[in-house]
Amino acid sequence: MNDILPIVLSILGALVVVGAFIPVLLKTRKNINRYPGTRDANDPEVRPGGGTATADADQATARPAERTAPAERDLEGVDTTVPDDAAGLETIPVETPLPVAGRLARLRERLVRSNNVMGKGLLALLSSDKIDENVWDEVEETLLLADLGTEPTMQLVDALRERVKVLGTRSPEHVKAMLREELVKVVDPAMDRSLNVQRHDGKPAVMMVVGVNGVGKTTTVGKLARVLVAEDKDVILGAADTFRAAAAEQLATWGQRVGVPTVKSDIDGADPASVAYEAVKAGIDQEVDVVMIDTAGRLQNKVGLMDELGKVKRVVEKLADVDEVLLVLDATTGQNGLNQARVFSEVVNITGIVLTKLDGTAKGGIVVAIQKTLGVPVKLIGLGEGADDLAPFDAEGFVDALLN
Template identity: 80%
Template sequence: MNDLLPIILSIAAALVVLGGLVPVLLKARKSAAKYPGTRDANDLATPTIAGGGTLVEDAPAAAPERAAPAGVDVLEPATADVEDDAAGLETIAVETPAPVEGRLTRLRARLLKSNTIFGKGLLALLASDKIDENVWDEIEETLLLADLGTEPTLQLVDALRERVKVLGTRSPEDVKAMLREELIKLVDPTMDRTLHVERHAGRPAVVLVVGVNGVGKTTTVGKLARVLVAEDKDVLLGAADTFRAAAAEQLATWGQRVGVPTVKSDIDGADPASVAYEAVKAGIEQEVDVVMVDTAGRLQNKTGLMDELGKVKRVIEKLAEVDEVLLVLDATTGQNGLNQARVFAEVVNITGIVLTKLDGTAKGGIVVAIQKALDVPVKLIGLGEGPDDLAPFDAEGFVDALLN
């Protein structure tokens, strides 16, 4: 028993030591869990010890060599030829626009709806066996429905009354000739419908295109570019409509079709005046004949947007004179187009009207009404969706188309 006593005491001492170590180990494991950044045996980094035994930094252990799996060929990297960014992209073929002369004649059939009122309606009434007050009332109503406007309607009816009284006869040929003469007077062939698109003072002519939303300004600019290219003009387009999605791309596509460059911004919502300025600057540097600037559509009752349009014009004029301000109007809006035109005329000096969608309305009289209200000539008319369905306006040709 006495021999076992030293052994029992040794075991007891060892248990005391172990009892103290267990809490320490547990505490260390808890610390490792609390601070997960603490390294353990599974960490791939091996501590580097300085000469004095102080831990300096953790250096990553050497990465094991990688071997290719069996059955896989390891190829040395080869130099690849990088293709041009434009390679493979669809290119737009340059088209030859239709000749400008004779467009209105070719498009005469598109005026059939207007022809229904002016040609058939008025001619039938005027050729009646008896023209009394009821007939004159019908003629007046017909002209008003054709959007001729109150003052031009009364002027035409008074002239027709006098001529019918003097003429005495109402054969279809005589009536048609009489009506043609009076309508031509109303449309006024004496108005200057020339597009001012000639270089002057060593600078290009500048054309600013304005209008409300949805009237087809960008399309009109594209079609007008075709008209000018057909007349051998060197043209540059400015995409100052920076608010409508894809407006700049749409305009650039129109330009590409006839080989005309477009100045545009890659930033959505960029300052339209800045884009217009850069377009005119580029036109001067490249010595083009005409710079056409497309602007964003704006409601005529939005003061801020209208002021912005005035700013665009003023900024352009720091570089060059604005030779044409073309207001694009939708013929199908009728008399509402007059309200739009008046407001735009107050902000920018309108020099000409472009009347679109004239083939889609029976209200061809809007041509006369707008000219009378603004004393501004209709210079171009749109008679279809084709790329060359934009024609210079001619008073006699237009009336002949109505009465054909």
């Protein structure tokens, strides 16, 4: 009996100790179930590190305020300033651009000197002693490889076949004259290739320059600014390409070279529509002749980016009409350039084409294909990297250069 009593007392003591801790364990378990879930409003629990669970939850779910697109808010009273183009840039002396006439002659000379596969090939075929079906097949192939397009190619070949058959001539001079006449017809000199750069209704003309990545839009805007300055136009540039690193600085540098100011944002990724809006407002306030807006490059199959481009145009039109929308195309891309033109024309109503890298003249037929498909004229062409290597497109001059 004496041996059992110590054991019983030990068991009772253990039960007393356990009983004392049960409320603590239950309370702790209750807290785990409630944390970090719902709790009494009058007794908010504290999270580690300070602050109530409510405050931390609100902070975790908060989102930074999104930039409100100008198209979706009241744009009245926007403070527009033209920043100092020299800020952070090397001082560049103002240049005197070449006159337009001299630029045209220079481009024609370059095109004549280039490896003109299209013109030389056609003349060689049509000047052969015997023009049979094989020759006409080769003529068709040459034109198609030059990206002339199926319909214009058939139109040109049918016209040439008929004239050669009727006249029965083999003289190289006569063949060249006929080829020139028919090429001029398909290039269509009757299309209006003038740029709408005249002030109207007390406001400047507004021009947007669009295109896919890497075709040289910013460079084209800079070169075109030189063309306009050579025509004694007052110009303001708008750097609405806010996503490409250093795009605004590149455009401002082009502007500095001819004494043209640039409206740009110091914030990377700023809303391009806002920048475009401010550029147009600055143009109105300063009574300039032309506002040129450089836009970010975008793939034609990216719906979101194309929608954004449409928004830029709508926002600008709150202040002034967009008189020109120029699509910049790389002539060497051929039929892919035609696909790009179709999509862009649906989004922003293209009014003209700028063809760059046209010194790859084997692809010169894209001029005809685009005009025939869209009814939109090629207004400017570029043949090189020089500052003055951009000029108004002239149908007869282009054909003459192709045929040397």
